Every structure is written in C-alpha cells, then in structure tokens.
Amino acid sequence: MITASVKEQLRQYGEQRFSGNVLALVDGIQYQQHTGQQLTPENDRTVSLFAGTNDVALAHAGPWLVDPKTARDHLADLRELEQARPGVIWLISSESLERQAAKLRPHLTVRIPEGRSAVLRFWDPRVLHALNAVCHGRSERELFRAADAWHYLNEGRRFTINDNGIDRRTMGASESP
Structure with a gap:
C-alpha cells in the first residue's frame, strides 16, 4: 500500500492523462x-543507481529504486x-524502473571546489529536504x-x-505506505 498523499497525487496526475508510476x-x-x-538487483523489481558506474562497489549501500507493483514483498x-x-x-x-534509474544516475556526484567530486546523497530525505531549500535556479533544480x-x-x-518547489504537508509520520 502506498501513502494516501502519494496515491492522491497519482490520481490527480491520472486525471491529467498522466500515466505515472x-x-x-x-x-x-x-x-x-x-x-x-x-537489496539485490532483480529485473523490473529493484535496481541499484550505482550499477554501471565507477562506484558500483558501493551498490549495496547506495541508492536503489524499487517498483512496489512488482516487488510487493518489499x-x-x-x-x-x-x-x-x-x-x-x-x-x-512516467518512467519505467530502468529509465528512472538512468535519469537519476547523472546526479549521483557533484563537483566541489578544486575540481574534486563528491557523492550527493539525494536519496536521504534529510539531504533532499536541505537541497530543495538551497536550490533555486533552473540548473540547480535539474x-x-x-x-x-x-x-x-x-x-x-x-x-x-x-520542479516548482515544495508542498509543505501537515500530515504526521503515522501516515505510512
């Protein structure tokens, strides 16, 4: 079962002829x-975002996409x-599991001063929340x-x-998927 707020948003997208997942x-x-x-890679069920990257050794600990329709056991x-x-x-x-993974992979690392790169932990809700608070320009919101x-x-x-920013919900943590 998916959270009520997520289901409601999906229903609204559906009314706009959106075929979302x-x-x-x-x-x-x-x-x-x-x-x-x-988590382990399984076709159409789970995929590591580090798969096929230089950081594949971190796959077990890094971000994964899980399709709740096909991975109900999770x-x-x-x-x-x-x-x-x-x-x-x-x-x-609107993307499949693999296509969504491909859209997220370019954001796994960022350039920091002195030309070095760092992993951007956007799959951590605390980091995502902070990123949204500081990213305002079009390129920053990619x-x-x-x-x-x-x-x-x-x-x-x-x-x-x-893409427009944040919708601050007042629902408590008890609302669960």
Missing part, C-alpha cells in the same frame, strides 16, 4: 540495517523503514526534474517536492 528510492545501507538483508519493509529511519523517498514518474514528484518524511512531516 510510484517508485521507491531506497537507501541501501538503511534498508540493510533495518531488515538485516541487502512493501512492508519499506513502510517500516520510512517510519524508523531516513531511508525511503517515493517518486512519481535533480528535481528527474521525477514528477518526490514524497518523503522529514522530522515527522510528509513533504512533496516537484
């Missing part, structure tokens, strides 16, 4: 610590994880355009981000 963006290390199991774990730890972001997207909407819990409140 809900995908879970999951922190692999948080999932492993919470469930005692690692839903209870995701619901519990979202409530217990900052490890789940729900995406509304990450947020990688999905139609981003739903997450931060400090017990549910938020939705889209």
Whole structure:
C-alpha cells in the first residue's frame, strides 16, 4: 500500500492523462540495517543507481529504486523503514524502473571546489529536504526534474517536492505506505 498523499497525487496526475508510476528510492545501507538483508538487483523489481558506474562497489549501500507493483514483498519493509529511519523517498514518474534509474544516475556526484567530486546523497530525505531549500535556479533544480514528484518524511512531516518547489504537508509520520 502506498501513502494516501502519494496515491492522491497519482490520481490527480491520472486525471491529467498522466500515466505515472510510484517508485521507491531506497537507501541501501538503511534498508540493510533495518531488515538485516541487502537489496539485490532483480529485473523490473529493484535496481541499484550505482550499477554501471565507477562506484558500483558501493551498490549495496547506495541508492536503489524499487517498483512496489512488482516487488510487493518489499512493501512492508519499506513502510517500516520510512517510519524508523531516513531511508525511503517515493517518486512519481512516467518512467519505467530502468529509465528512472538512468535519469537519476547523472546526479549521483557533484563537483566541489578544486575540481574534486563528491557523492550527493539525494536519496536521504534529510539531504533532499536541505537541497530543495538551497536550490533555486533552473540548473540547480535539474535533480528535481528527474521525477514528477518526490514524497518523503522529514522530522515527522510528509513533504512533496516537484520542479516548482515544495508542498509543505501537515500530515504526521503515522501516515505510512
């Protein structure tokens, strides 16, 4: 079961003739610590964003996309994880699992001063929330355009981000997927 606010947004997109999917963006290390199991790649069910990158060795701990329609066995774990730890972001997207992963991969690293690069932990709801607060220009908001909407819990409140900014929800953390 997906959160009521995510379902409502998907219904609204549907009324606009949007053929959207809900995908879970999951922190692999948080999932492993919470469930005692690692996420593994499975066609049309789960995919690591680090797959096919120079950071593939971090795949187990990094961001994963999970399709709740095909990976129903993960839903209870995701619901519990979202409530217990900052490890789940729900995406509304018109893309398939693999295509959505491809849209997110370019945002895994950023350039920092002196030309070095760093991993950008946008799959952590706390980081995503902070990024949204400081990213205002069109190029800075490119990450947020990688999905139609981003739903997450931060400090017990549910938020939705889209390309235009943030919709501050007043729902409590008890609303779970």
